[in-house]
Amino acid sequence: MQTAEQLITDAGLRPTKARLAVLSSLLNSHNALSHTEILAALQGIKEIDRVTVYRVLDWLQEHALIHKISTDDRAWKFQLNAPKRSYKATDASTNSGLLSNHGHAHLQCQRCGTVLCIHELAAHIPQAIFDTYQISHIEINLKGLCPQCQQASA
Template identity: 30%
Template sequence: MIQTRDTQYFEHLLDKHRLKKTAPRLRVLSMMSSRNTATSQPDLENLMHDIDRVTLYRILSAFEEKGIIHKVFDLNGTANYALCSSNCTEHHHHDEHLHFNCVQCKNVYCLNDMNLPAINLPAGFEPQGFTIYANGLCPKCSKKAVKK
């Protein structure tokens, strides 16, 4: 098997987070990195028939706990997962970016490059993170709507 730069990166990522380099873990990382949207466990199950539901659940749980992926909810309340930035750790996720839910195709996008407003909480509140959602049409669905 030829090792790609991605495979080497994923192996390094698993080493960094003290996780065993197993074929299912490497496949999940590869699948998630190939997508431009957050992905639910049921969608991953449909794409990866050779990994059973329990194994996939355990992989996603371990990845979230270690700061490799973060969870974001879609319009139906379903958990979706996306790769974290390289500065996320086991103790703190840095997923404070805009999560965009497309109302047409139902995809969830992590918009990492958006400038977000400062959040000033009242005295006594200690934030440990925050999530900001926006709803609307993604570029692909916007183009389809204009053509109609």
């Protein structure tokens, strides 16, 4: 697995201490993380405050290194983009790369709030949709109970 520094430099971008710290926290997590969870993971690094984390998350998203996921509790969660994964319209690939970094599904636990990316379940959208609509965002969310919450309620 690549390091945060490799991901940033491979994208032709400049790594900073804050960018490396935020990206590393996402890289080391199996789940999507909220701003609050990232900030808690970085507690003790005095150069990093809540505003810095927001700015870095925006920067990472702008450069397609991460994506954000909306949740039921109205908080965004953030997850690394899958490397070299491409999701296109099923009939053609003329949708200007819209799905090139985020056309997969998410599993969200309705009890604990855990969010996982499911890359094996991808969006298959007919080209006619892209020919008719100007698509700005696609979300596929599956909601239910994670294995841990199922076991706790048994």
